[in-house]
Amino acid sequence: MSNPFREDLVSRSRPEPCTVVIFGATGDLTHRKLIPALYNLAVDGELPTGVKIVGFARRDKSDEEFRSGLEELNRKVSRSGHDSEVWDQFINSVTYHCSEFTDDEGYASLAKRLDEIDAERGGKGNRLYYIASAPEFFDDILLHLKKAGLNEAQEGCWSRVIVEKPFGTDLKTAQHLNTVVNQTFHEKDTYRIDHYLGKETAQNLMVLRFANAIFEPLWNNKCISHIQITCAENLGMEGGRGGYYEKSGALRDMVQNHLLQLLSLVAMEPPTDLSADGVRDEKVKVIRSLRQWDTPEKVAKNVVRAQYTAGHVDGNAVPGYREEDRVSPESETEAYVALRLMIDTWRWSGVPFYIRMGKRLPKKSTEISIHFKDAPSVLFGALPSGLPGGNVLVIRIQPDEGISLRMVSKIPGTSLRLEPVKMDFHYATSFGKGSPEAYERLILDAIAGDATLFARRDEVEEAWRFIDHIEKAWHESDKKPPMAEFVAGSWGPSEADEMIKEDGNSWRRL
Amino acid sequence: MSSTIPDTCPELGIEVPIAEIDRELHKLWEQDDARTNASLMNLVVYTESSGGLLKNSRIINNLTRDNACRAILVEMDRDQEASLRAWITAHCHLSHGKKSVCCEQISFLLTGRATGRFRNTVFSHLNSDLPLIFWWQGELSDVFTVSLASVMERLIIDSALWADSSASFVRIQKAVEANPMLVIQDLAWTRCWQYRVGIAALFDDSVAQTLLEKIDTVRITYSSSNRNTALQILAWLAVQAGWSHAGELMFETRKGGRIEAFVEAGDDSAPIGLVELSSPETTVRVSQEKGSAHLMKEIESGDYRACSLSPSDPEEPAELVGQQLSRGGKNSLFLKVLPVFLDLLK
Numbered sequence: 131m132s133n134p135f136r137e138d139l140v141s142r143s144r145p146e147p148c149t150v151v152i153f154g155a156t157g158d159l160t161h162r163k164l165i166p167a168l169y170n171l172a173v174d175g176e177l178p179t180g181v182k183i184v185g186f187a188r189r190d191k192s193d194e195e196f197r198s199g200l201e202e203l204n205r206k207v208s209r210s211g212h213d214s215e216v217w218d219q220f221i222n223s224v225t226y227h228c229s230e231f232t233d234d235e236g237y238a239s240l241a242k243r244l245d246e247i248d249a250e251r252g253g254k255g256n257r258l259y260y261i262a263s264a265p266e267f268f269d270d271i272l273l274h275l276k277k278a279g280l281n282e283a284q285e286g287c288w289s290r291v292i293v294e295k296p297f298g299t300d301l302k303t304a305q306h307l308n309t310v311v312n313q314t315f316h317e318k319d320t321y322r323i324d325h326y327l328g329k330e331t332a333q334n335l336m337v338l339r340f341a342n343a344i345f346e347p348l349w350n351n352k353c354i355s356h357i358q359i360t361c362a363e364n365l366g367m368e369g370g371r372g373g374y375y376e377k378s379g380a381l382r383d384m385v386q387n388h389l390l391q392l393l394s395l396v397a398m399e400p401p402t403d404l405s406a407d408g409v410r411d412e413k414v415k416v417i418r419s420l421r422q423w424d425t426p427e428k429v430a431k432n433v434v435r436a437q438y439t440a441g442h443v444d445g446n447a448v449p450g451y452r453e454e455d456r457v458s459p460e461s462e463t464e465a466y467v468a469l470r471l472m473i474d475t476w477r478w479s480g481v482p483f484y485i486r487m488g489k490r491l492p493k494k495s496t497e498i499s500i501h502f503k504d505a506p507s508v509l510f511g512a513l514p515s516g517l518p519g520g521n522v523l524v525i526r527i528q529p530d531e532g533i534s535l536r537m538v539s540k541i542p543g544t545s546l547r548l549e550p551v552k553m554d555f556h557y558a559t560s561f562g563k564g565s566p567e568a569y570e571r572l573i574l575d576a577i578a579g580d581a582t583l584f585a586r587r588d589e590v591e592e593a594w595r596f597i598d599h600i601e602k603a604w605h606e607s608d609k610k611p612p613m614a615e616f617v618a619g620s621w622g623p624s625e626a627d628e629m630i631k632e633d634g635n636s637w638r639r640l
Numbered sequence: 641m642s643s644t645i646p647d648t649c650p651e652l653g654i655e656v657p658i659a660e661i662d663r664e665l666h667k668l669w670e671q672d673d674a675r676t677n678a679s680l681m682n683l684v685v686y687t688e689s690s691g692g693l694l695k696n697s698r699i700i701n702n703l704t705r706d707n708a709c710r711a712i713l714v715e716m717d718r719d720q721e722a723s724l725r726a727w728i729t730a731h732c733h734l735s736h737g738k739k740s741v742c743c744e745q746i747s748f749l750l751t752g753r754a755t756g757r758f759r760n761t762v763f764s765h766l767n768s769d770l771p772l773i774f775w776w777q778g779e780l781s782d783v784f785t786v787s788l789a790s791v792m793e794r795l796i797i798d799s800a801l802w803a804d805s806s807a808s809f810v811r812i813q814k815a816v817e818a819n820p821m822l823v824i825q826d827l828a829w830t831r832c833w834q835y836r837v838g839i840a841a842l843f844d845d846s847v848a849q850t851l852l853e854k855i856d857t858v859r860i861t862y863s864s865s866n867r868n869t870a871l872q873i874l875a876w877l878a879v880q881a882g883w884s885h886a887g888e889l890m891f892e893t894r895k896g897g898r899i900e901a902f903v904e905a906g907d908d909s910a911p912i913g914l915v916e917l918s919s920p921e922t923t924v925r926v927s928q929e930k931g932s933a934h935l936m937k938e939i940e941s942g943d944y945r946a947c948s949l950s951p952s953d954p955e956e957p958a959e960l961v962g963q964q965l966s967r968g969g970k971n972s973l974f975l976k977v978l979p980v981f982l983d984l985l986k
Binding site for chain 2: 133134135136137138139144145146147172173174175177178179180181213215216219220250254286
């Protein structure tokens with residue numbers, strides 16, 4: 131049934147009342163991100179009235195203990211602060227359900243609890259399952275949800291699942307997980323979360339490209355020389371992250387998901403409409419069109435992996451990667467990766483895309499830079515100073531979200547000298563109002579049934595297909611490409627500089 | 641010289657000759673390279689009440705925290721001797737505790753016969769290419785003309801302050817007919833934004849949806865100066881639900897059902913204290929205690945009761961304008977609701 135009062139009021143899909151079940155409710159993600167996100171939605175009046183939240187985890191806790199732990203952290207991390215009146219109302223809707231992830235009884239009692247909640251609201255209800263547990267439990271949780279019949283929505287209602295990353299560790303495990311998910315939930319009800327897509331600038335990418343007539347005619351190999359995507363982190367393996375990182379590495383942790391998602395938004399064709407599948411159809415075509423680096427030789431030529439050695443970041447001495455906590459002294463895990471990608475489409479033929487991601491780089495920054503071809507040098511090329519480089523459009527994802535455009539200008543004076551100048555747009559400066567956290571937007575979208583900002587099965591699998599060739603060359607081949615080194619606090623290994631230099635380009639200085 | 645503004649007025653900044661405004665603004669920015677000049681719009685704040693410039697300068701200081709603009713403040717007083725004075729200043733705020741972001745402000749005081757130079761003076765100081773948002777404070781005077789409205793992108797008014805809302809809205813409608821791109825933003829309408837969002841959210845609930853066809857009573861409570869807002873809510877409910885106005889405060893549903901509305905002023909009410917839609921079985925209610933920062937949203941149907949809080953609408957005009965600016969949009973819903981609202985005003 132439609133809601134006439136929604137019409138013309140808010141330009142977004144309609145979030146409906148539901149029960150949100152969070153698996154892994156005692157974990158860091160739930161405490162630091164999910165509950166604060168739901169609470170902030172409540173503060174803004176965006177959370178539908180009647181939403182209930184059930185935390186599902188193994189530790190023995192009462193509702194009160196669970197709530198008090200959530201409150202303690204919400205006070206520290208909530209974007210909008212902590213309003214006791216709203217919190218009291220909100221937290222009343224939160225309960226705790228203690229069970230092992232593999233315990234049939236636990237799911238049976240969960241089903242009973244959910245039925246009771248539904249009964250309170252007239253017998254039927256929508257359900258959103260958020261799998262925020264450790265990845266090794268994904269299968270168990272999904273299979274038990276199915277076994278208990280919790281995956282099936284009642285007539286006129288829906289039953290959806292949000293799955294956190296990592297979505298597999300390679301193509302095989304991703305396909306397995308996808309199979310299990312799709313045996314349990316319809317693909318249309320499956321929301322694979324990538325919080326990068328919930329960031330304001332990532333969402334603005336499509337607006338920038340397709341709502342401004344000046345960019346699209348230039349967005350191709352005729353005008354663009356190359357594109358760089360950089361994700362720099364100044365942190366290393368603090369807080370015991372080494373244990374997780376050793377199993378993933380920069381390629382699997384960041385490139386397979388976040389950075390390839392950004393790549394697909396930058397490179398995709400205009401979608402036929404703004405529907406979830408309209409957008410995702412175009413995104414997946416980009417990943418599918420990536421030239422495959424399917425031999426160790428191709429990997430060696432187009433991908434550089436590296437580890438940092440001891441150095442200084444932000445003025446502090448930091449250890450090398452292999453000396454980090456919970457990292458093996460013989461580790462073969464990359465803490466830095468740089469790739470040259472080629473997209474074999476009419477639009478992007480001959481345009482290299484460079485992606486680099488690294489830990490212990492000089493600063494934290496994620497950005498996309500579009501490097502346009504130089505203007506013909508017939509007029510100004512003969513000047514002593516020459517032409518000072520081409521136009522660069524930079525889309526900053528974090529921090530200091532915004533967009534800048536570098537262009538060439540004459541320096542005032544009687545002589546003709548040219549220098550680059552920058553036009554800069556900062557979100558924070560132009561729009562004082564803060565953006566909601568990515569998780570707020572994404573959870574609300576899932577409640578509203580809008581999957582546009584979530585990864586689809588084929589996107590995930592195509593991304594793994596590309597990544598797997600590289601992982602295989604690194605770890606299984608006889609001709610393993612070497613592991614490069616760079617000093618912590620520098621901008622990566624010289625091998626990465628050499629790779630981009632082969633094409634006559636250089637990494638953008640951040 | 642006007643008696644309302646002292647010779648030295650730090651709140652308005654430096655008094656400058658009209659012809660020197662641009663040059664003086666330029667000098668202002670040259671003083672400190674560390675500041676960023678930000679502007680997304682021209683915001684003209686127009687008042688005919690004495691002392692309005694100072695009051696509005698304080699408002700702009702707050703508004704520019706979230707809404708980067710070139711602010712142009714105008715105070716007109718036809719009863720004084722002819723004079724035209726101008727001041728420039730900048731409102732600077734730390735963005736994320738780091739960068740100093742500043743917005744320019746030009747203030748004009750026009751008195752006596754100099755008021756006739758209003759359009760020339762003001763419009764020659766707009767930032768080019770940026771939209772013109774015109775906040776008209778108080779009653780519409782004869783300065784407001786279709787021709788004036790033709791250069792605006794948005795007109796912000798507050799019909800709660802009007803003695804004769806019907807007559808003023810007729811003038812607004814003429815302005816919209818002449819400039820169909822003009823977006824009208826009535827602060828009386830903005831005052832009930834969260835109420836409308838709250839009602840809409842409650843009707844997402846399947847229990848509340850069963851009420852839609854059976855509503856027989858609507859009850860709205862307001863504080864004395866907010867009758868227009870109350871009637872605009874009622875008009876919105878009627879337009880969205882497809883009820884036709886059947887005289888006084890009676891409505892008829894598409895299926896012929898009768899709905900009686902009670903719109904009542906309450907001495908101790910919040911600006912809008914209650915909006916309640918009910919049938920014999922089900923009640924959907926959004927309410928606000930006077931002074932509370934929250935709205936309570938409730939559904940009651942037999943044993944079923946769901947409730948939640950959401951933020952209340954601000955009461956201060958400056959905050960309402962801030963919300964309006966950050967929300968943007970074409971506000972076509974308001975124009976859709978306007979005819980029924982004007983009908984109810986009669």
